Amino acid sequence: MAFVMVGSAYMTYPPEHSDQHRTEFIGAMRGVGASVTVVTTNGKAGRRGATVSAFCSVSADPPTILVCLNKSSGIADAVAENRLFNVNILRDDQAKIARRFAGHDDGHVTDRFENIGCGASDVPEITGAMVLCCETESMVPSTSHTIVIARVIAIKSPHLLPLAYLNGGFHQLVPIKADIE
Numbered sequence: 388m389a390f391v392m393v394g395s396a397y398m399t400y401p402p403e404h405s406d407q408h409r410t411e412f413i414g415a416m417r418g419v420g421a422s423v424t425v426v427t428t429n430g431k432a433g434r435r436g437a438t439v440s441a442f443c444s445v446s447a448d449p450p451t452i453l454v455c456l457n458k459s460s461g462i463a464d465a466v467a468e469n470r471l472f473n474v475n476i477l478r479d480d481q482a483k484i485a486r487r488f489a490g491h492d493d494g495h496v497t498d499r500f501e502n503i504g505c506g507a508s509d510v511p512e513i514t515g516a517m518v519l520c521c522e523t524e525s526m527v528p529s530t531s532h533t534i535v536i537a538r539v540i541a542i543k544s545p546h547l548l549p550l551a552y553l554n555g556g557f558h559q560l561v562p563i564k565a566d567i568e
């Protein structure tokens with residue numbers, strides 16, 4: 388049974404596994420803005436890339452991040468086997484790349500990396516993105532997803548204009564004037 392705060396009292400809420408509860412959860416999460424990344428990997432399991440917004444910092448001591456990957460996605464299996472991966476934090480003019488790695492072009496492009504600048508490194512580093520080079524520390528299965536916790540071993544091309552995803556669409560962030568004066 389789940390609870391929700393109404394005024395100062397907790398009330399029971401729709402049963403956790405009901406469709407209504409799921410729909411309300413998805414609706415709530417649509418209102419949470421997130422940076423847009425492409426997780427890329429290469430190694431024994433091959434080269435792969437997928438758009439991922441479930442990414443956040445875990446710790447600075449030592450630098451550690453996490454990403455959540457759907458267990459049914461190819462990227463989850465590839466990261467599990469390759470262990471090395473990059474989190475490419477997309478710039479705010481790279482929504483097309485986000486769509487590509489979310490599979491939107493899969494019907495007419497055989498390789499998601501086709502015509503995407505990735506430099507010469509083994510694990511693809513998307514040109515223009517801020518790249519966190521990561522080594523997997525642990526993988527924690529949770530419901531439909533795997534939480535990948537990884538050490539950040541290098542950071543490349545920092546930029547200050549990340550692409551954001553909110554309410555089912557891509558956004559550019561506009562600073563509040565008072566904060567930059």
Ligand SMILES: Cc1cc2nc3c(=O)[nH]c(=O)nc-3n(C[C@H](O)[C@H](O)[C@H](O)COP(=O)(O)O)c2cc1C
Nearest residue numbers: 437438439440441455456457460461462489490552
């Ligand atoms: C904005 C956006 C954010 C996404 N975030 C995630 C995510 O955090 N984790 C995930 O597993 N899939 C996420 N996806 C879906 C994957 O990008 C998509 O399923 C992709 O095709 C997986 O590729 P693969 O199955 O070849 O690995 C997201 C898609 C979009 C458009």
